[in-house]
Amino acid sequence: MDKIRVVLAxxxxxxxxxxxxxxxxSEIEIIGxxxxxxxxxxxxxxxxxxxxxxxxxxxxxxxLDATEIxxxxxxxxxxxxxxxxxxxxxxxxxxxxxxxxxLLKDAPREEILSAIRTVARGEKYFNSSVSNIIxxxxxxxxxxxxxxxxxxxxLSKKEMIILKKIVEGLNSRQIAEKLELSIRTVDNHRAxxxxxxxxxxxAELVKxxxxxxxx
Numbered sequence: 001m002d003k004i005r006v007v008l009a010x011x012x013x014x015x016x017x018x019x020x021x022x023x024x025x026s027e028i029e030i031i032g033x034x035x036x037x038x039x040x041x042x043x044x045x046x047x048x049x050x051x052x053x054x055x056x057x058x059x060x061x062x063x064l065d066a067t068e069i070x071x072x073x074x075x076x077x078x079x080x081x082x083x084x085x086x087x088x089x090x091x092x093x094x095x096x097x098x099x100x101x102x103l104l105k106d107a108p109r110e111e112i113l114s115a116i117r118t119v120a121r122g123e124k125y126f127n128s129s130v131s132n133i134i135x136x137x138x139x140x141x142x143x144x145x146x147x148x149x150x151x152x153x154x155l156s157k158k159e160m161i162i163l164k165k166i167v168e169g170l171n172s173r174q175i176a177e178k179l180e181l182s183i184r185t186v187d188n189h190r191a192x193x194x195x196x197x198x199x200x201x202x203a204e205l206v207k208x209x210x211x212x213x214x215x
Contacts, residue, residue, distance in 0.1 A: 003029040004120045007047060009040035009063065010055040010082070015105070019053065019082070022109045028116055037061025041069050044077045050120045054099070056083045056090055062188050064090075064097050065195070071098025078119045082112075089156050091133050093192065101125030154196045155214075162189045163214065167206050 034040040056063040067079040078100040118125040165175045
């Protein structure tokens with residue numbers, strides 16, 4: 001049986017080692033690792049794995065942005081999100097950027113192996129709870145009309161709070177201190193907002209927020 005070639009992308013060494021231990025003894029082979037989104041894209045470009053197990057919250061480039069690049073430029077490598085986040089925002093975003101599956105980090109060994117095998121075959125993997133979140137999310141979008149008609153609908157409550165701080169002129173460190181968050185979390189929210197609102201930088205984000213009276 002041919003080995004399924006997998007790359008692990010997670011900024012925590014302990015997590016990567018834990019996954020390797022879970023996978024050991026199966027037909028799945030770990031051929032590379034990455035500790036951030038930039039590295040993940042480079043490793044995929046270099047090794048062309050069948051599957052990349054991708055964390056969401058990583059430095060330099062988050063897993064969603066990396067997944068979007070991989071899904072567009074390296075189509076033979078399928079992205080399977082392995083995350084601690086089970087909220088609607090992250091799951092729907094993962095689907096939109098081209099992830100082939102979404103799995104929670106507390107999933108049992110057999111589910112992780114099954115998900116990798118499914119995605120490697122070119123099929124999608126979403127367990128029942130994740131599938132329900134996806135279905136309910138798209139039903140809400142359909143009922144509310146085009147999301148473009150109300151920009152506020154696109155942003156979560158936390159993102160709106162962070163956006164307000166950005167408009168007030170605070171940097172990521174200052175926002176993190178005020179909201180008792182990590183700088184990385186603030187940066188991830190900032191990146192997600194720019195992606196959702198199709199702007200390239202913080203200046204455009206602030207301009208749009210003011211022009212559209214989002215706050």
